[in-house]
Amino acid sequence: MKLLPLAVKSAWNRRLSLSLTILSIAISIVLLLGVDQIRKEARNNFINTLSQTDLIVGARSGPINLLLYSVFRLGNATNNVSWKSYQELSSLPQVKWSIPLSLGDSHRGFRVLGTNRDYFKFYRFAGHRQLEFATGGVFDEVFDVVLGADVARKLGYSVGDRVIVSHGLVSAGFADHDDKPFSVVGILKKTGTPVDRTVHVPLEGISAIHVDWQSGARSTLRLSAVQALKMDLQPREITAFMLGLKNRIATFRVQRQINEYRAEPLLAIIPGTTLSNLWQLLGSFEMVLLAVSVLVLVAGLIGMLTTIISSLNERRREMAVLRAVGAHPHHILLLFLLETLIIVSLAMLLGIALLYLLLWGISPLLTEWIGLNLQSGALDAQQWLFLLAILSLSLVISLLPGIIAYRNSLQDGLTPRL
Amino acid sequence: MARVVSLSELRFTWPGSPRPVLDIERLDIDRGQHLFVQGASGSGKTTLLSLLTGINQPDAGKLEVLGQDLAEMSSIRRDRFRADHLGVIFQQFNLLPFLGILDNVMLPCRFSPRRRKRAGDVGAAAHQMLDELQIADGLRTREVMQLSVGQQQRVAVARALIGNPEIVIADEPTSALDSDNRDAFIDLLFRRASEHGSTLLFVSHDRHLAAHFDHRIDLGEINRAQHEMNP
Numbered sequence: 240m241k242l243l244p245l246a247v248k249s250a251w252n253r254r255l256s257l258s259l260t261i262l263s264i265a266i267s268i269v270l271l272l273g274v275d276q277i278r279k280e281a282r283n284n285f286i287n288t289l290s291q292t293d294l295i296v297g298a299r300s301g302p303i304n305l306l307l308y309s310v311f312r313l314g315n316a317t318n319n320v321s322w323k324s325y326q327e328l329s330s331l332p333q334v335k336w337s338i339p340l341s342l343g344d345s346h347r348g349f350r351v352l353g354t355n356r357d358y359f360k361f362y363r364f365a366g367h368r369q370l371e372f373a374t375g376g377v378f379d380e381v382f383d384v385v386l387g388a389d390v391a392r393k394l395g396y397s398v399g400d401r402v403i404v405s406h407g408l409v410s411a412g413f414a415d416h417d418d419k420p421f422s423v424v425g426i427l428k429k430t431g432t433p434v435d436r437t438v439h440v441p442l443e444g445i446s447a448i449h450v451d452w453q454s455g456a457r458s459t460l461r462l463s464a465v466q467a468l469k470m471d472l473q474p475r476e477i478t479a480f481m482l483g484l485k486n487r488i489a490t491f492r493v494q495r496q497i498n499e500y501r502a503e504p505l506l507a508i509i510p511g512t513t514l515s516n517l518w519q520l521l522g523s524f525e526m527v528l529l530a531v532s533v534l535v536l537v538a539g540l541i542g543m544l545t546t547i548i549s550s551l552n553e554r555r556r557e558m559a560v561l562r563a564v565g566a567h568p569h570h571i572l573l574l575f576l577l578e579t580l581i582i583v584s585l586a587m588l589l590g591i592a593l594l595y596l597l598l599w600g601i602s603p604l605l606t607e608w609i610g611l612n613l614q615s616g617a618l619d620a621q622q623w624l625f626l627l628a629i630l631s632l633s634l635v636i637s638l639l640p641g642i643i644a645y646r647n648s649l650q651d652g653l654t655p656r657l
Numbered sequence: 658m659a660r661v662v663s664l665s666e667l668r669f670t671w672p673g674s675p676r677p678v679l680d681i682e683r684l685d686i687d688r689g690q691h692l693f694v695q696g697a698s699g700s701g702k703t704t705l706l707s708l709l710t711g712i713n714q715p716d717a718g719k720l721e722v723l724g725q726d727l728a729e730m731s732s733i734r735r736d737r738f739r740a741d742h743l744g745v746i747f748q749q750f751n752l753l754p755f756l757g758i759l760d761n762v763m764l765p766c767r768f769s770p771r772r773r774k775r776a777g778d779v780g781a782a783a784h785q786m787l788d789e790l791q792i793a794d795g796l797r798t799r800e801v802m803q804l805s806v807g808q809q810q811r812v813a814v815a816r817a818l819i820g821n822p823e824i825v826i827a828d829e830p831t832s833a834l835d836s837d838n839r840d841a842f843i844d845l846l847f848r849r850a851s852e853h854g855s856t857l858l859f860v861s862h863d864r865h866l867a868a869h870f871d872h873r874i875d876l877g878e879i880n881r882a883q884h885e886m887n888p
Binding site: 245248249251252253556557559560561562563564565566568569650 | 672712750756764816
């Protein structure tokens with residue numbers, strides 16, 4: 240290949256402008272691959288908010304609504320599930336485990352979830368990850384509370400602190416369950432899921448703080464915490480529950496069985512499916528991001544085109560000299576293709592290096608701030624396809640200066656007309 | 658074969674131009690000649706050279722270089738033919754600024770295996786050419802643009818002669834030189850062309866240079882296209 244050294248040396252001669260071009264393309268490659276990486280990870284993280292749960296059951300409403308309040312603690316249930324139905328359905332032969340969920344109260348902006356010890360045993364996210372404790376452990380007593388990582392960090396709680404739960408979702412002094420404080424017995428490790436923003440108490444705790452409440456207001460008859468403990472704290476209803484089945488193949492059958500449950504209108508959803516649907520609803524922003532980064536890349540390539548085209552005139556003499564020593568016009572065209580190949584290859588190497596540097600630098604921060612776990616593994620097939628597309632696109636683009644130079648060299652003959 | 662160039666009834670019109678710029682009844686150049694082609698600017702000198710080097714093709718007429726009809730060759734063969742058999746020296750800006758001086762001298766050997774073979778050890782041949790053209794060792798590692806115009810033109814001669822091409826074509830090679838340098842340059846060019854057995858075709862508008870040459874033609878006289886324009 241007699242032209243490659245010529246192309247390299249010629250490019251080296253214009254290294255300042257070309258290195259800026261390389262940098263701008265590299266940055267747009269970082270942006271494109273980075274956005275792609277983050278959107279995939281974000282999707283992955285989202286879909287993995289909850290795993291290994293086969294069905295979520297709540298009062299009949301929309302699937303997304305049920306998912307939102309049971310998993311994301313967003314919005315409210317329109318209705319509750321009776322304890323009796325929960326008992327019956329969770330003891331179906333196909334069911335391996337169940338987690339009751341009781342929502343409705345809050346603590347300084349964080350939702351309070353009433354549940355049982357099975358929650359800590361069976362709840363899974365991001366594939367196989369289990370809830371782990373940063374300090375302390377699972378609740379034992381009625382007035383014990385386990386905090387999600389964000390709750391503890393934002394409010395500065397540690398094990399042994401007292402927590403007062405508010406009735407409803409807005410903290411207004413008059414609706415505080417201040418007569419029955421909870422004490423922190425455990426703080427969970429960061430998960431990157433809504434669990435981090437949840438205050439977990441035993442179901443009995445939820446019952447206990449409501450024994451002297453009727454239809455959303457404190458009754459005149461007041462009961463102390465000690466008195467409450469003596470009462471029957473078995474809940475009469477819960478908000479929703481999660482089911483893990485012995486065999487996943489049974490999922491659809493159990494789902495239908497629950498949806499057709501006679502005693503009470505219930506809805507069972509498969510969380511993975513509904514999570515995907517919800518992501519599709521939310522996820523159009525990722526396509527916008529991707530489109531923006533494609534445009535940035537196109538701008539980078541046009542920048543390269545500008546740089547090369549603006550050098551065409553000063554390089555006319557070079558082309559005439561090359562023609563004089565025997566270069567064919569095809570060689571001239573090839574020189575421009577080679578130059579683009581050099582620029583874009585270097586830009587890709589630089590871009591990939593910058594991407595990994597960036598991922599390595601920000602991924603601990605992303606995990607810390609928003610619980611997004613970035614895997615800085617090898618590029619996936621789609622990203623290689625992106626790179627291949629960039630390379631082909633830039634070679635097509637470089638045909639333009641190549642053809643101009645080709646035609647110039649035909650017209651110029653031996654003497655460039657400048 | 659004594660003729661290196663033989664052309665007859667040659668006509669050429671630049672694309673988009675209404676009139677031919679070149680119309681020559683007959684021109685023969687013998688091997689080993691140093692021929693001075695004189696012509697005012699616009700008389701078609703450069704056009705004649707592009708035809709002789711096979712970069713442009715005549716509209717009509719016969720053009721044989723080294724006994725081969727250029728019109729019958731493919732464009733790739735013509736470019737190869739030029740690389741193999743012709744050395745070209747321009748008015749100025751002969752050298753590629755991004756290559757070193759030695760690389761510039763060796764450039765034709767990159768495109769012509771024949772000249773590479775004839776040069777033998779290409780690097781040594783380049784040094785020898787530069788010795789002959791009095792480019793001191795210390796200058797050879799410099800950047801092209803650090804050389805004076807006279808030095809650049811001598812490097813261009815080295816490039817034109819490396820691998821002993823049969824024909825050296827020089828297009829106003831002295832127009833950027835002062836008169837002392839010019840005479841020395843022409844002497845050097847003659848000596849080297851003779852030593853390497855190359856036929857020299859030297860084109861210039863400057864009739865004072867004609868005194869150096871044994872063979873002279875005036876393009877203004879033989880180019881009939883010019884007669885029509887200036888009757």
